[in-house]
Every structure is written in structure tokens, then in C-alpha cells.
Amino acid sequence: MMEKPLMRKCCNNQICNYENSITTQKSESLQFTTSKHIYIHDLPRRFNQELIESCESITVGTERNICPYLVNSGLGHEVEDLEGVLLNKSWYSTNQFLLAVIFHNKMKQYKCLTNDSSLASAIYVPFYAGLDVGRYLWGVKASIRDQSSFDFVKWMVSQPEWEKMWGRDHFLVVGRISWDFRRQTDNESDWGSKLRFLPESNNMSMLSIESSSWNNDYAIPYPTCFHPSKDSEVLQWQDKMRRKKRPYLFSFAGAPRPDLQDSVRGKIIEECQASKNLCKLQECSYGVNGAITCDNPANVMRLFQNSVYCLQPAGDSYTRRSIFDAILAGCIPVFFHPGTAYAQYKWHLPQNYSKYSVFVPVKDVKDWKAGINETLLRIPEERVVSMREEVIRLIPNIIYADPRSRLETFEDAFDLAVKGILDRIDGVRKVIRDGGDPSAGFADGDDFKYTFSGYVGET
Known part of the structure; x- marks a missing residue:
């Protein structure tokens, strides 16, 4: 006997069929003033599919070949775990730069898609801007870096969907930091493209692994290597993290940044090395050995699972993927700057940051007085237990479930990102309905x- 297709209420309470999630009933959907419907723009292949087909031309910071990471819907190859650190077969060699591909594949399975753009609350634009600019970041003229951006916005504004809200209901997703798309001059030596400074792009919202200081950029979690396909895998992992014995007070995985004078990493490494019985250090220097050690999720998870706290100084930019690896391991993150998490992932992490993390503000490394050992040892055990439980509770929020399946009861990072952007666009619509200017404050x-204003650290 054939099972009934899985049904859920969604799209503003109408029934969505998971086996046929494209909604076409125009008259029925128009009864709702707001909905969760999303329309996926069918872009010319050069803006997404052709980038994947020519993956060998794309470089990332470490110059590694990105092509092997594209398998399994962008998750990468399944990781072999011979020591049982990762527990089940939900782990992949995921590359953070492929977030756009992962998000696109998940969006294709979104429960409230519509193929009628007039019914959509939001227009998703699957332009793989990060993969595109990744071909040209090093030693290439600014005009070449910008060409695809110009072509993209020219195509966008020629579409009928643009006129509805002049792009303010459009959004795209990238697997690079927002600053890679905010080059402010045409100097050849300046970094990145100027996609986000083009007037048309300025009307759109962009979701990326790190936001800029502009209001139309939003941060969503870096992809970790854990991509469960069912709820039981999430629950099993959370239970494993609750039961872990954690012999180290704190740990750090990363490399020093001697070329960045304001980086606190050097001080952190010094403190860790001086606290051998309390701290575990895993150096991730550039080069074959370091790259292999820290690129293997089993090695990183083993370190963080054995630690009560995981130190999270800024990386080459404010943020780093290690934040989410730590949360995934049930390790309480310790932050030194509000731009590393608190001012970033507002859709995915609690506003009350003291519930799940420790903040040790370091405004100037020259005045380093952190005393990490003393700071962490002063925290009462009951608060440690409470923070760890909150961290473990947050695990579903920061993972991207396997795009080829769907979680039943948990909302993952994708779900929360979609909810966040829909709320954002609904807010713009309300401004329009109330007779206001939708451009006011939008970008x-x-x-x-x-800045550190409003954030209180540990004393």
C-alpha cells in the first residue's frame, strides 16, 4: 500500500505537499496578505551552473582544488571516521566557500516554493558570486573582477520581477565574507569586487558567512561538516556531546597572525602554551601538515569535545568557521570581540550572549590583561553546566541538514535564514503599505x- 505523502501546514497555514512543493494555485494563494512563498530566479547558466562546471578555475585562499568538494550536493566527500569521533555517517569534507551551492540545493527542496513570481514573498537569486569572484581575487584587474557583477545586475533589472519592489524583495547567498564584495575604489591593489556598491545590488539583501556594517548584509553560519539527514542523527549527536568528559579547561585551534599587529592570537597561543595542564593547542599553520590536521573534522571535533571552553579570537576577518565547530562539539565559545559572533548571527544565536558564551573584551592587544585561566576558573560550575546545555541546544540552529533530505522537527541554519529574510522583506512591505519610503535605512x-559599546565582558 502506498504511503500518503508527507503533509505539513506552511505557506501561511495552507497545506503543502512535500512531494510537490511548487505552488501554482494563484487564486487560493492570493487570499493571504503575507506568505512564505519563495520564487527562485532562473538565472543564465553563466552565473551558477557554468561556474561549477569550470570549478578548476576557481581558487580559494589556500589554492586547493575546489572540484572534489562539489559532490553530494556541495557537501563534499563523506568523511571516514575510524575512531568513532564523529559517531555516524553524516559528516562530509565541506568547504565553506560552497555555502551558495549548498543553500541553492536546499532551496530547491523548500516546502513553499512557487513558480508564479507574483505570489512570492521573496525572490531568491542563485548567483554564485563568491565562486565567480574567487577566480579573480589575486593579481587580476578590477574591471575583470567586476564584469560578472555588472552583467548580473543588468540582467536582473530587465526582469519583470524587479519592478515589483525594485529589488528589495530579492536576496542572494554567498560563501565568502561580505567585504569581498565591497571594494570602494577602482584601485587595482584594492581587494574584491564592488558588487554590493552597484546601485541595483544595493536594493537587494545578501546573506553571507560574515556581514558588513551595511544594513542590507546579513550573516548566516559557516557550513560545518555535519549534515544530518534525519532528526535522530541530531538527537544522537547532542546526547553524545552531553556525555563527553572534558579534561581540558580550554583549547585553541588555529595559527598565529604575526602580520596582523592587532591580532590577539599570539597572546592566546602564549597563554595556552603556558597552561599545558589546562589548555590544548592545535596549530593550523599553512602548509601540508597543518592543513591536513585542521581540515580533518575528526581532529577538530576531538579537540573541542575534550574542552570545556573553546577560544575564538577573530580570524583573517572578524569571524571564523571554528565558532560553529565549537558549538557543534558542545564547547562553550570564548569571544574577544563582539564582531566575531554577537553582532553577526542574530537570526541563529541568542541575543543574550552570556547564556551560551564567555566574553573577554580585548580592545587593544597592547593592553592585553585577559588572564584566560583566572577568568574561566572564576565562573561558577552551575553556570558552566547551564552554558554548555544552551550550546548543545543551539546545535540544530547552526548546521545545514543534508539537502537531499529534510528534518522533521528541527529548524536548521537554512530554515532560520529563510525565516529571517522573509521577516526582513515583510518589514519593507509594511513600510510601503504605511506610505513610507522603503529605501530609508534599507542599505x-x-x-x-x-564597536564594543553595549557589550559587557567577564570581570
Whole structure:
């Protein structure tokens, strides 16, 4: 006997069929003033599929070949875990730069898609801008870096969907930091493209692994290597993290940044090395050995699973994937700058940051007085237990479930990102309905976003 297709209420309470999630009933859907319907723009292949087909031309910071990471819907190859660190077969060699591909594949399975753009609450634009600019970041003229961006916005504004809200209901997703798309001059030596400074792009919202200080950029979690296909795998992993014995007070996985004078990493490494019985250090220097050690999720998970706290200084930019590896391992993150997490992942992490993390503000490394040992040892055990439980509870929020399946009861990072952007666009619509100017504040800069004002650290 054939089973009934899985049914859920969605799209503003109408029934969605998971085996046929494309909604076409226009008259029925128009009864709702708001909905969760999303329309996927069918872009010319050069903006997405052809980039994948020519993956050998794409470089990332370490110059590694990105092509092997494209298998399994962008998750990479399944990781072989001979020591049982990872527990089940839900782990992959995921590359953070492929977030756009993973997100696109998950969006294709979104429960409330529509093929009628007039019914959509949001227009998803699957332009793999990060993969595109990744071909040209090093030693290539600025005009070449920008060419695809110009072509992209020219195509976008020629589509009938653009006129509805002049792009303010459009969004794209990239697997690079937002600053890679905000080059402010045409100097050849300046970094990145100027996609986000093009007037048309300025009307759109962009979701990326790290946001800028502009209001139309939003941060969503880096992809980790854990991509469960069912709820039981999430529950099993959470239970494993609750039962872990954690012999080290704190740990750090990373490399020093001697060329960045304001980086606290050097001080952190010094403190860790001086606290051998309390701290475990895993160096991830560039080069064959370091890359292999830290690229293997089993090695990183083993370190963080054995630690009560995981130190999370800024990386080459404010954020780093290690934040989410730590949460995944049930390890309480310790932050030194609000721009590393608190001012970033507002859709995915609690506003009350003291519930799940420790904040040790370091405004100037020259005045380093952190005393990490003393700071962490002063925290009462009951608060440690509470923070760890909150971290473990957050695990579903920061993972991207396997695009080839769907979690039943958990909302993952994709779900929360979609909910966040829909709320954002609904807010713009309300401004329009109330007779306001939808451009007011939409893409303004926030000079205080990454300051220490309003954030209280441990004493």
C-alpha cells in the first residue's frame, strides 16, 4: 500500500505537499496578505551552473582544488571516521566557500516554493558570486573582477520581477565574507569586487558567512561538516556531546597572525602554551601538515569535545568557521570581540550572549590583561553546566541538514535564514503599505555595529 505523502501546514497555514512543493494555485494563494512563498530566479547558466562546471578555475585562499568538494550536493566527500569521533555517517569534507551551492540545493527542496513570481514573498537569486569572484581575487584587474557583477545586475533589472519592489524583495547567498564584495575604489591593489556598491545590488539583501556594517548584509553560519539527514542523527549527536568528559579547561585551534599587529592570537597561543595542564593547542599553520590536521573534522571535533571552553579570537576577518565547530562539539565559545559572533548571527544565536558564551573584551592587544585561566576558573560550575546545555541546544540552529533530505522537527541554519529574510522583506512591505519610503535605512551603514559599546565582558 502506498504511503500518503508527507503533509505539513506552511505557506501561511495552507497545506503543502512535500512531494510537490511548487505552488501554482494563484487564486487560493492570493487570499493571504503575507506568505512564505519563495520564487527562485532562473538565472543564465553563466552565473551558477557554468561556474561549477569550470570549478578548476576557481581558487580559494589556500589554492586547493575546489572540484572534489562539489559532490553530494556541495557537501563534499563523506568523511571516514575510524575512531568513532564523529559517531555516524553524516559528516562530509565541506568547504565553506560552497555555502551558495549548498543553500541553492536546499532551496530547491523548500516546502513553499512557487513558480508564479507574483505570489512570492521573496525572490531568491542563485548567483554564485563568491565562486565567480574567487577566480579573480589575486593579481587580476578590477574591471575583470567586476564584469560578472555588472552583467548580473543588468540582467536582473530587465526582469519583470524587479519592478515589483525594485529589488528589495530579492536576496542572494554567498560563501565568502561580505567585504569581498565591497571594494570602494577602482584601485587595482584594492581587494574584491564592488558588487554590493552597484546601485541595483544595493536594493537587494545578501546573506553571507560574515556581514558588513551595511544594513542590507546579513550573516548566516559557516557550513560545518555535519549534515544530518534525519532528526535522530541530531538527537544522537547532542546526547553524545552531553556525555563527553572534558579534561581540558580550554583549547585553541588555529595559527598565529604575526602580520596582523592587532591580532590577539599570539597572546592566546602564549597563554595556552603556558597552561599545558589546562589548555590544548592545535596549530593550523599553512602548509601540508597543518592543513591536513585542521581540515580533518575528526581532529577538530576531538579537540573541542575534550574542552570545556573553546577560544575564538577573530580570524583573517572578524569571524571564523571554528565558532560553529565549537558549538557543534558542545564547547562553550570564548569571544574577544563582539564582531566575531554577537553582532553577526542574530537570526541563529541568542541575543543574550552570556547564556551560551564567555566574553573577554580585548580592545587593544597592547593592553592585553585577559588572564584566560583566572577568568574561566572564576565562573561558577552551575553556570558552566547551564552554558554548555544552551550550546548543545543551539546545535540544530547552526548546521545545514543534508539537502537531499529534510528534518522533521528541527529548524536548521537554512530554515532560520529563510525565516529571517522573509521577516526582513515583510518589514519593507509594511513600510510601503504605511506610505513610507522603503529605501530609508534599507542599505544604510552602521558605524557602531562592530564597536564594543553595549557589550559587557567577564570581570
